[in-house]
Amino acid sequence: MDKISAEEFPKKLTNKVIDILAKMLGEAPVSQEWIEINKKLTDDQKFIIHERLSQLRKEREKTRIESMTKEDQLKxxxxxxxxxxxxxxxKFYGNMGQPETPQEFKNRYGVWPPGYDEHGNKIVKD
Incomplete structure (x- = not known):
């Protein structure tokens, strides 16, 4: 099982479900399934999932570094x-990882950025 739909979302989070949800959260842009499931999660559950995502990223980075040669690691x-x-x-290094367009913002966070209506049109104040 790679993903969980909002209809399949269990009441009790097991380690397997937490891993699946953490992987779904780590996708860019986040899926519509994640957005729907996120609405059902409590703050404590969200914290657990974010912590697991952090652990998965650290494990992936550790594996990447261990797979490198000693010379590459030193470089x-x-x-x-x-x-x-x-x-x-x-020096300004940019907003690393931040969406550059309103559509990217919508894809990542599931809502339009401030100053845009629900259809993605810029709100013009007269």
């Missing part, structure tokens, strides 16, 4: 250290 570490040493605190 990446050196590259990261150089970036932080030379980073200009006044």
């Amino acid at each position: 990446e570490k050196k590259k990261r250290e150089e970036f932080f040493e030379n980073a200009d605190p006044h």
Whole structure:
């Protein structure tokens, strides 16, 4: 089972269900199924799912680093250290990971950004 629909959503969250929901949450853009399930979740359940997503990402990064050769690991570490040493605190690096268009915002968060109506049209104030 790769996804759970809102109709199949169980009342009790098992570890297997939490893993599936965390993977669904990690998709970009989030699916319509996730948006519907998210409406049914309590804050505590959302916290558990976000924590599991964080664990999955850390495990994936650890696996990626372990699969690299020692030389590649040292190169990446050196590259990261150089970036932080030379980073200009006044330089704008962009809103990394933020949607660039209203449609991307809608796809990611399930709602139109502020200043847009329910059809995606910009609200013009006279």
